[in-house]
Amino acid sequence: MPVLFDLPLSELRSYRPEPSGPADLDAFWRATLAESRAAAGAARFEPYDSGLRTVDVYDVTFGGYAGQPVRAWLLLPRHIEGRLPCVVQFVGYNGGRGFPHEYLTWSAAGYAHLVMDNRGQGSDGHTHAVTADPDPSGAPQTPGYLTRGIGSPQTYYYRRLFTDAVRAVDTARTHPRIDPDRIAVLGASQGGGTAIAAAALGDRVAAAVVDVPFLCHVRRAVRITDDHPYRELATWCRTHRHAVERAFATLDYFDGMNLAARATAPALFSVALMDTTCPPSTVFAAYNRWAGAAKDITVWPFDGHEGGAAHQTAEQFRFLAATLA
Amino acid sequence: MPVLFDLPLSELRSYRPEPSGPADLDAFWRATLAESRAAAGAARFEPYDSGLRTVDVYDVTFGGYAGQPVRAWLLLPRHIEGRLPCVVQFVGYNGGRGFPHEYLTWSAAGYAHLVMDNRGQGSDGHTHAVTADPDPSGAPQTPGYLTRGIGSPQTYYYRRLFTDAVRAVDTARTHPRIDPDRIAVLGASQGGGTAIAAAALGDRVAAAVVDVPFLCHVRRAVRITDDHPYRELATWCRTHRHAVERAFATLDYFDGMNLAARATAPALFSVALMDTTCPPSTVFAAYNRWAGAAKDITVWPFDGHEGGAAHQTAEQFRFLAATLA
């Protein structure tokens, strides 16, 4: 129902719900990242024959959460010399790194482009994944990934995915063709939520490009929309009634609203007022808490979860050109 | 669309597609079961306060696949003395053992009743599960369980679930109140496919009660229906196009059509002619191959996947009373 169903724009602009981050949120992530970095060896960048002629493609394997192998593509514009600014992209729910020729935007725009695979996802008919998610718990879960291991922050799926994301930024920084001070994170939907996490938890992220992000203000989202994937969480709560508070306590460690308050990089967000997948109030809840002062948000009044789509890409060209210049 | 969409009944009666079982199917299962039995310790039966007054309930933990802990309920009719015939029940897709008071039929009918939990499932709004599925691969999968680990028979989800099922029968046999020679397996949909597997692979199963079974003649099912859960497999194939044959090769080890040819216990099947979840031709493909001579199938002409429901239960009362008498 792509109509205005959430708060009016005037209220969204100033919507600032109380953060729900637990006291040990920083400690949790500090420990997680330290352990994972310690477990990871050097990334491998293997040349890959993609059939393309203006882009050099590398099949990347780096150590993600707990040092587990995570795959990515690195695309370098073949004919541009010198150190490049880099876009590290995180893919949406159910997607994966697919083929290199599905991710041609940023190398064509002159950036090194690292596309991180989504562990265990990428099996829903579009971009496929090849990275495994060795699940440490295997606890009962609603089909999908949103409730995988939700019983505790230690076992939660997004602990692993967000750590992978931070490690993807680390990995980009190690490549000789990439300028370590000009790395941006970027993503839409789950990729947007992951970009928030990477900006908040990663090192020296120079810019964040966040479209219609998922996993923000989850306590509200699950009550105002029935669309996938938030629906998976409602289904889980409906089944495991006595564990509901535990699930939300887990989610607090990962909620974009809580993480955004720790992110300081210049940021360009986008939000769509008819988005029932990631309702606008949940996006603004994160955006309004974003700690960096250099931030902007594009509002698409007639869109659903597709958001600004290619129109927003044009905005991003301008934003990144200015920010990473 | 509860209409007749599959073959006409007259053709279904004699529908016998070629089995697709691989040469090492028996060896595969023999090894799997042997290893799992070796790894399993004795089952625990802990009294459980269910709020019921005519049934004694035990919270059971037994060693399933690879000896991993699997939960079950054991319900014993409190006031019936002596060794009891037993029904071992397997639950449908997305379900779990739930509460004991959701499974009162068979103890009321005078049977010991063991309800096995579904590892990793039970999170879809109805009967919940508490058993984990420590996934040895974590490979990318379509949301659900049907494609979990489908890359090889070694890692496939149903290797673990079917082994749990055989072990559930083993477990029932160890209980002092249960007559080891009068154990039936029973289930509908995924539970029916699991019951076929338990009857084919387990020891001394005395009867099988199989309703509208899932996972039979999968190569056909995925081409003639788009309903969940077969749809998950089509989605997986659409994504991982170059791994499709590998997936079907995996499924051959688990297909009820192949396993039924190894099952000899007296059996009562049911099938519904308007069932788009488990199409009737796939059910007959298994039924017609069932090796035991004492078999019958109830045909429900106007039903979808609900099959005979409570009407079929009445048939089952008669069948089990006669078979396990």
Added chain:
Amino acid sequence: MPVLFDLPLSELRSYRPEPSGPADLDAFWRATLAESRAAAGAARFEPYDSGLRTVDVYDVTFGGYAGQPVRAWLLLPRHIEGRLPCVVQFVGYNGGRGFPHEYLTWSAAGYAHLVMDNRGQGSDGHTHAVTADPDPSGAPQTPGYLTRGIGSPQTYYYRRLFTDAVRAVDTARTHPRIDPDRIAVLGASQGGGTAIAAAALGDRVAAAVVDVPFLCHVRRAVRITDDHPYRELATWCRTHRHAVERAFATLDYFDGMNLAARATAPALFSVALMDTTCPPSTVFAAYNRWAGAAKDITVWPFDGHEGGAAHQTAEQFRFLAATLA
């Protein structure tokens, strides 16, 4: 659409719309019940071979509205001696008494259990009915039962069903194995609305167990939800535009909001905040008006019309054990 669509919980807790009961509501029911009781003979309890071994089942025929024959099952736990507390259950919309083995909860919990058939219903694919509803008017109606005879309280379907319900309680009280002072009424949805009526209009009901009740605050319900069965009423109003007020005037005699104000037994309600079939404000409208002081309501925040399901049953075990002890 399992999202929060009705009033917020804080407002629901104190939501008390004006009752709409007509001045002669009590007189109407007094006369109706007196006539029906006068017309009814003694109930018949015929032993029934249900295939069960821990429960004695009786096929009951009692005189309901206008003494018309109404069927029920009586299930008695076979091995428990003495006078038993009793649960009289009313079944949901479109359902019927079905098979005894579809109603095993309460005998297993140690109660006598009388399951009343729904006159004229029970033909929608699940529990079937066998009781006729000799309709005294046959006036044009929207498919279903909600608008059957809605032209006046005299001819309205629920006059007959609610009278049956009061008579079911009367009937339970006549059985020698049932303790006449420990009879509870219970039901969900239409069964919940019927339980409210039975508690309000019946004699000496000792407890009421009411889940997500239907037929409460109907004037509001029909305006805020389009789900069946309330939708039938909207459809009727759309067709018979000049008779709308007459229909609502009829409904006032049956509205749970009005009847609850006449019910004094200890009560356990449940409500689901995402229930679009019986919206939460309509449930609270009845609950908040319930005249008995010993009342409680379980709130399920993530559920639709399934409400607390088996989780709520566990609550009911505790409530009835304490109340009918």
Added chain:
Amino acid sequence: MPVLFDLPLSELRSYRPEPSGPADLDAFWRATLAESRAAAGAARFEPYDSGLRTVDVYDVTFGGYAGQPVRAWLLLPRHIEGRLPCVVQFVGYNGGRGFPHEYLTWSAAGYAHLVMDNRGQGSDGHTHAVTADPDPSGAPQTPGYLTRGIGSPQTYYYRRLFTDAVRAVDTARTHPRIDPDRIAVLGASQGGGTAIAAAALGDRVAAAVVDVPFLCHVRRAVRITDDHPYRELATWCRTHRHAVERAFATLDYFDGMNLAARATAPALFSVALMDTTCPPSTVFAAYNRWAGAAKDITVWPFDGHEGGAAHQTAEQFRFLAATLA
């Protein structure tokens, strides 16, 4: 799904399934009609202020089944003199006689026009009914009218409706402005099935106009479509499994395929090849059995249940002008 889903047109042209009429079909109807005619008094024709200026409208009450009062409109073109040919129209499922200004076609075309109300129907948001259906059984039924009293031909709803239809023709014949030898019956969907019955069972019907008729070859219809209203029958069968054959035995007395073989008036049928409500094979099953030699059928290849709509009306103008000239 407005696609070709049934037999190809070439097969439909010669599709002649075996009739299923019981041996006493004629006796059943002879007795029913005789009793009803005996019970009926003279019809009343009361002038009605319709707000129209070219049509005289009468509110008609005649004795239908068992002499029960049935309502109708009679519309007479005000300015045409002499005895008029007459169209007796039967309304579709869930409809009623509504307002006179909803039925202006045939008086404008120069016919007397009698529109019979549908007893008990007319409550679904479009044309409303005012005629009651005093139901002699009240047996459990699926919401709707198709399974009302289906337990026996004596109690079946369509016994009453079809008798009303024959009586409507009788009634038209008694009016001084109507030429008794030029009475046509007409209807679409349920109205078409009713027109078949009226032509087969009524006296001296001069023409039949039958569009996309319902209630023909029901045994097949219920297996090849899930659309309402046939779906009601499938639902009933799913619930009352042990009474299925009884239901079909009842239907045989009313099936248009069986009745058409008794109809000899000139007839114009229409059928739509994409009609999933009344599948084309079921229409041809009746048409091909129609006993009259002067028959034709218009085939609409791209239509669903709307059939030829206003295009077919133009055909009917020509057919009736020629037939009743």
Added chain:
Amino acid sequence: MPVLFDLPLSELRSYRPEPSGPADLDAFWRATLAESRAAAGAARFEPYDSGLRTVDVYDVTFGGYAGQPVRAWLLLPRHIEGRLPCVVQFVGYNGGRGFPHEYLTWSAAGYAHLVMDNRGQGSDGHTHAVTADPDPSGAPQTPGYLTRGIGSPQTYYYRRLFTDAVRAVDTARTHPRIDPDRIAVLGASQGGGTAIAAAALGDRVAAAVVDVPFLCHVRRAVRITDDHPYRELATWCRTHRHAVERAFATLDYFDGMNLAARATAPALFSVALMDTTCPPSTVFAAYNRWAGAAKDITVWPFDGHEGGAAHQTAEQFRFLAATLA
């Protein structure tokens, strides 16, 4: 979702959003009409054999926008003498003038009845059109008519349709059987919006009958409903993001809210509170701005876009009889 989704009736009664009409609205229309009238020759009224006997039908061709040929039916009650009051009817979205026998109401009620065809529409399965819309721009548009030429008021589709409507009134006035002082405009949905325009912009319109009008308060409508046809506009805005304001600026010249303020004829509106196609607040926005003092609005509380249907027709009989007497 036929529930109350818009403002409550009490607020609707006084809902008066700011008009959005541009300064040159009157000049725009004055010029448009002057040019079109200058380009138009005399209308042709050709007798048409409709198969009807109480109505004389003429196939009308008149000069509409830019003098382009527009078709209409004129129906005259054959047997009523003298000058007749006239109803000029505009048809709903996707409809056309169809067959004369689809428009029998008003001639039967004693009016001359002119049914204007919808240029370029009439191809959606119901009433067909035969009038072309020689599109002066052919600019990219969302399927449908709502965004055809929306880039400027000069090229917008409704400039042409509304001009046709004014010219239809002109045309009726030229017919010798029609009383030029008793011409009413009438329509529902798009026909209602067109009737508003014709009343506001046309000459000497004696009455306006407006049901659930489309194209009123469009800026709000497109944000609160996703139903067709407003959805087409949202889709267009989603695609042509940088032209959104231009589109709304175009719409302001055609918005019923702005035009109603220029209409002074006695008017009967209707509105349906559950209408998601033309939400009630948008209808009241036009009604409350209607400049004529003799106005009334019928409120249908339980209806969707069908509005009052035949019930409203009865109201209209009374209104027009009184107004045009």
Added chain:
Amino acid sequence: MPVLFDLPLSELRSYRPEPSGPADLDAFWRATLAESRAAAGAARFEPYDSGLRTVDVYDVTFGGYAGQPVRAWLLLPRHIEGRLPCVVQFVGYNGGRGFPHEYLTWSAAGYAHLVMDNRGQGSDGHTHAVTADPDPSGAPQTPGYLTRGIGSPQTYYYRRLFTDAVRAVDTARTHPRIDPDRIAVLGASQGGGTAIAAAALGDRVAAAVVDVPFLCHVRRAVRITDDHPYRELATWCRTHRHAVERAFATLDYFDGMNLAARATAPALFSVALMDTTCPPSTVFAAYNRWAGAAKDITVWPFDGHEGGAAHQTAEQFRFLAATLA
């Protein structure tokens, strides 16, 4: 419904329905193309600032049908020297040329890439169009483009679009950076049907890449699927019943089955067996008639209209590299 609903693959391989091309098909197209080429001036290639750094983008305007201006993008890989092979791409239904950054595949693969805009389309929420379709008839049409001007081949929309396509190839050939002997046409769905037309009717097309093409064997398609856009045609036929044969006669000039028999370039097709938008039999009808001997078709067994998607792109890299080398 992604299941196998059309002919089995073995029959599809040899499915060769009779062509339906009219006798003057070649003459029709010869005249149309000659006139349009005569009317067209030289194309304009204006540099465009796309924000990309590895691609030079030109905003192209060329003379299409009747010399009318048609827009396109030309993308040239910036750093590859010399004459380039060229891919001329036609966009799917409802799409347009959008932004250059939405079409990065082929320049990245080393080709000149000309993306032709779809006249009048491009307004459905994804890639937008800017090219007008000055419609010479404006005849009533079903919303969409499939029935625009369908009354005759002269006025039909696809006469204009297909002519544009041939002219796009002409235009590419005039560019100094493009090798005139290595021009391929490419498209999916409507773009595939257009590519067939361009290959059949254009000059010296060196290769054709055709995915799941639309507009092939239309007479069959409209009878076996109800999906858009074929549904528009069924809707049109349902409305304009007496013009149906004329519409199909028009379509015969444009049907890919008829045009393919005139195409001799090496071709790579793809087809999806679960494609209900462009059913596989209609694709094979064109493929099997393709006149060139060097042809191949990729069959995707588990896909709907998305076809091979990025997997097929990889096949196309190989095919075009080999064919245009």
